[in-house]
Amino acid sequence: MNAGIVVFTCNWDGWSCIDAASSAGMKYPASVNIIKLTCLSSLNAGSMLKAFELGADGVLLLGCLQRQCRYGQFSGNIEVEITKARDILNLLGARSGKIKLSKLAAFDGKGFVEQLQAFINELTAPTLPVKIQTSIEKIHMTERKIIKG
Amino acid sequence: MAELKDIIRQTKAQFCLDCGKCTAVCPVSRFDAKFSPRLIVRKALRHPDKIYADENIWSCIGCNMCTVRCNYNVSYVDFIRYLRMKSRENGTEPVFSHAGVPESFMHLMARKETKQNRLGWIPDDVGIDTSSGTAFFVGCAPYFDAIFQDIGVRATDSSIGAMRLLKAAGISCNVLADERCCGHDLILSGDLSGFLDLGHANIEEFTNRGIKKIIVSCPECYYTLKVDYPRYFNDWNFEVCHITEVPEISQISRHTDANGSVKRKVTYHDSCKLGRYFKMYDGPRNLLNSIAGVELVEMENNRENAVCCGASPWMYCGSINKQVQDERLRQAGSTGAEMMVTSCPKCQIHLTCAQKSHDNAAEDIRIVDMYHLLSQSLARKEKD
Numbered sequence: 001m002n003a004g005i006v007v008f009t010c011n012w013d014g015w016s017c018i019d020a021a022s023s024a025g026m027k028y029p030a031s032v033n034i035i036k037l038t039c040l041s042s043l044n045a046g047s048m049l050k051a052f053e054l055g056a057d058g059v060l061l062l063g064c065l066q067r068q069c070r071y072g073q074f075s076g077n078i079e080v081e082i083t084k085a086r087d088i089l090n091l092l093g094a095r096s097g098k099i100k101l102s103k104l105a106a107f108d109g110k111g112f113v114e115q116l117q118a119f120i121n122e123l124t125a126p127t128l129p130v131k132i133q134t135s136i137e138k139i140h141m142t143e144r145k146i147i148k149g
Numbered sequence: 150m151a152e153l154k155d156i157i158r159q160t161k162a163q164f165c166l167d168c169g170k171c172t173a174v175c176p177v178s179r180f181d182a183k184f185s186p187r188l189i190v191r192k193a194l195r196h197p198d199k200i201y202a203d204e205n206i207w208s209c210i211g212c213n214m215c216t217v218r219c220n221y222n223v224s225y226v227d228f229i230r231y232l233r234m235k236s237r238e239n240g241t242e243p244v245f246s247h248a249g250v251p252e253s254f255m256h257l258m259a260r261k262e263t264k265q266n267r268l269g270w271i272p273d274d275v276g277i278d279t280s281s282g283t284a285f286f287v288g289c290a291p292y293f294d295a296i297f298q299d300i301g302v303r304a305t306d307s308s309i310g311a312m313r314l315l316k317a318a319g320i321s322c323n324v325l326a327d328e329r330c331c332g333h334d335l336i337l338s339g340d341l342s343g344f345l346d347l348g349h350a351n352i353e354e355f356t357n358r359g360i361k362k363i364i365v366s367c368p369e370c371y372y373t374l375k376v377d378y379p380r381y382f383n384d385w386n387f388e389v390c391h392i393t394e395v396p397e398i399s400q401i402s403r404h405t406d407a408n409g410s411v412k413r414k415v416t417y418h419d420s421c422k423l424g425r426y427f428k429m430y431d432g433p434r435n436l437l438n439s440i441a442g443v444e445l446v447e448m449e450n451n452r453e454n455a456v457c458c459g460a461s462p463w464m465y466c467g468s469i470n471k472q473v474q475d476e477r478l479r480q481a482g483s484t485g486a487e488m489m490v491t492s493c494p495k496c497q498i499h500l501t502c503a504q505k506s507h508d509n510a511a512e513d514i515r516i517v518d519m520y521h522l523l524s525q526s527l528a529r530k531e532k533d
Contacts, residue, residue: 044248045248045250046245046248046250046253049249049254049257053256080299084295085250088292088295091254091265091266091267091291091292092254092265092266093263
């Protein structure tokens with residue numbers, strides 16, 4: 001099963017990568033939803049959390065390289081918003097989802113698909129089924145008790 | 150959900166005489182000519198089909214000033230809350246402030262599979278007793294820390310302060326690892342199903358941990374656990390008590406009376422829930438007065454006339470709300486006090502936000518949490 005991913009991309013280099021990937025006929029899972037914005041700096045923590053609230057497992061943010069922003073000086077706003085959203089997700093526990101920021105050069109279709117696939121692998125691979133995980137936690141708990149006792 | 154006619158009876162809306170006292174005291178009506186509690190009741194009674202689409206039902210900040218003044222005790226806030234629930238049932242989406250972050254994390258928290266990681270803020274010296282049948286209810290404070298780091302408010306300082314006070318009073322409490330938000334803001338913004346999900350999850354957590362008594366410091370959590378939970382959940386049988394009601398707390402603070410050399414002028418901002426809803430005016434004031442060297446001065450509007458901090462359930466925060474907040478800050482500034490003390494983390498957040506967002510009369514006054522201040526005086530006493 002593929003992880004549900006929401007990609008927020010800027011209108012410029014981020015979008016050009018996706019465009020290049022589709023023009024070259026590259027494939028990525030159908031569970032990826034792409035939302036285009038004018039600039040990543042206009043995105044806030046609320047929209048990222050809303051994606052998780054609506055069932056996404058991961059949010060990928062696709063923007064221009066640091067000095068390539070079409071709207072002048074890079075504001076750093078997105079980093080602040082990512083920190084807020086990550087802090088909230090951290091409080092909500094490990095299973096609540098992940099956010100990844102990637103900045104790519106224009107028309108790097110291959111880079112986009114690779115980044116996306118790596119993110120999907122990261123989201124799907126390490127999680128053990130819930131039952132096994134809880135039983136491992138129980139073993140740890142009993143071990144601790146034995147050591148303490 | 151109940152019918153409109155039942156709600157009219159429950160909230161005594163049929164007694165509304167159109168006298169206009171509610172409008173005269175309403176802080177929102179003062180700046181927004183379109184809004185009036187009595188007009189909402191009148192519109193709802195005359196055109197029940199149109200009222201759910203009326204945008205004015207979203208302007209109320211729930212400060213309860215209207216009900217305190219009303220000769221017939223009409224509960225306008227409950228009435229408007231019901232209209233909001235119906236309106237959302239019909240598909241209306243309110244405009245959330247802070248980009249909808251609070252609403253989203255409340256919904257994510259309400260999920261059954263959520264296993265939170267929310268106790269990281271508790272310092273080592275404040276131990277928690279996991280076997281205790283008494284719980285200290287923290288609420289959303291750790292989440293507020295994550296969102297409001299840029300305006301410099303740390304809501305967990307309030308919780309840490311309250312826990313230090315409880316420890317000094319010799320009361321051992323548990324702090325639950327999977328406690329949820331109380332749901333105050335969801336129900337006030339009309340999201341009944343979200344509120345019920347949070348409530349069920351909380352009751353399950355309290356029952357699993359063997360909790361009998363819950364001590365609360367946040368006034369809104371206190372109102373929700375004390376008034377709304379018994380109303381909506383049949384299986385609610387926990388004792389709820391506010392921290393200022395705990396007799397041992399007032400006793401410890403009396404010890405700090407001793408050496409008061411530095412005079413500090415402070416003013417106390419009554420939160421709507423603790424003040425007008427529960428009429429707890431003297432408890433917090435007595436606690437503040439017991440701190441060595443504190444001189445308590447009152448603002449122009451205090452006790453049941455206190456002006457609300459201006460924004461309640463994280464939605465529709467706009468120019469009207471800012472004007473209400475500015476008025477409150479101006480009142481605080483004109484007392485000449487060094488600190489404005491709040492007993493509610495949300496009052497602290499809203500007022501600090503207004504203070505930082507533009508120039509106003511009270512840019513020098515420090516907005517401080519009451520429990521944080523009380524616990525600091527405690528620490529100084531121990532050092533002496």
